[in-house]
Amino acid sequence: MNVHESEKLAGILAAKGYAECGCEDDADVIVFNTCCIRDTAERRALGNIGVIKAVKKRNPNLVVAVVGCMPQQDGAAENIRQRYPYVDIVLGTRNISMLAEEIDKVLISRTGVKKRSDKKYRCFDRTLPEDYLTIDENTPALRTSFPNAWINIIYGCNNFCSYCIVPYVRGRELSRDMNAVLDEVKRCVDGGYKEITLLGQNVNSYGNDLKSDVNFARLLHEIDKIEGKFRVRFMTSHPKDLTEEVMDEMAASSKICSNLHLPMQAGSDKVLSDMNRRYDRQRYLSLIDGLRRRMPDIGITTDIMVGFPTETEADFEDTLDIVRRVRFSNAFTFIYSPRKGTPAAEMEQIPYAVKQERISGLIALQNSITKEISDTYTGGVYEVLCEDVAPKSENKVCGRTESGRLVTFDGAEADIGKFFNVRITQSRSASLFGRKEGEIL
Secondary structure, eight states: OHHHHHHHHHHHHHHTTOOOOSSGGGOSEEEEEEOOSSHHHHHHHHHHHHHHHHHHHHOTTOEEEEEESGGGSTTHHHHHHHHOTTOOEEEOTTOGGGHHHHHHHHHHHTTTOSOOOSOSEEOOOTTSOGGGOOOOTTOOOOOOSTTEEEEEOEESOOOOOTTOOHHHHHOSOEEOOHHHHHHHHHHHHHTTOOEEEEEOTTGGGTTTTSSSSOOHHHHHHHHHTSOSSOEEEEEOOOGGGOOHHHHHHHHHOSSBOSEEEOOOBOSOHHHHHHTTOOOOHHHHHHHHHHHHHHOTTOEEEEEEEEOOTTOOHHHHHHHHHHHHHHOOSEEEEEEOOOOTTSGGGGSOOOOHHHHHHHHHHHHHHHHHHHHHHHHTTTTOEEEEEEEEEOTTSTTEEEEEETTOOEEEEEOOGGGTTOEEEEEEEEEETTEEEEEEEEEEO
16 A cells, blocks of 8 residues: 555656656655554654755755655654654645645745745644545556556555554545446556556455445456456455455456455454454454365465564464464564554553564464475466566566465566466475466467
């Protein structure tokens, strides 16, 4: 989602006649698109904003904007104003479309004309009525991820997991009109994009706020009707809302990948309850069974949090048990970090050394499972979409199988955006290597 919102910001700037430049000293405008889901992301953003002070001193005409999740937090915009007075514009998550307008106001103010906005820091005010939250369908996107196109289908989140800041900074769920989504998918396919990734904090909630019979399964069904050779992926799915209907659509579709990212977060019923996840381990395991019954070769990845404040050693062992039973293709593991303004931040915290020990054990277990799964690919032939040149290998490219496994194989930049049959000749931990056996037209 952050990548795609950066594409929209770039699209706004391009529409105003700006072009990407090589370094900050050549820039007329610098925009920081921030994330605050974890403390490390926020600290990194603040550090980078601090570096720009010297650039602004060398070039006083530079326009600096900070946008996105981080300034949407309570008091954050004022904090930015005090700590970084050289920042000209601060916009929240729901008004990034105003970037061009705010740049114009800054530039006009520098001419001496008294037309400067009386509200320099325009973060979304959570006290405003919900009908203030509208979707701007006219914001252009300068897509940078060919052959993949990111497409938002729903904004915001209604779940309020006790550790998560997202609902507070992105607001309530707002689904896009289905026809608008379908039109964007068609435009991307007609433009040569070969993979469409549908985005939302919880894609399974799509349509719940619309006054129609539209839901996520219906959207997938309609996308599957669009002509052309392309793939569809989506993220992220909340287990509490994953339905039999969605699983059926995935299994029946010729375009939706047999690949699902299904965040588990924890394997302990007590911890899941304390997290306010609204499912238990049995529900999660039943979803896995339903997916594999329909799609035996599906690739399933997940998110796992270690060190939530109420997690005991027994709770952590429950998490390891689920990892052994499910055998995820890959897991994105991270240590819990308190987010100010969330219920979990007020709980007594677990010592960092304990968290570090637990995550080390989890990573070692998942790495061994990933390697075992990788070994089963050796000798097989799989359809792979070439996505990029391999960064560390000459005359090699890389792409993913339908199940989401990354494959490096022989090729050139001209192969990007094409489908190939690739025979896997070697596996190495999470990586697969192979050779082309023909293009798929």
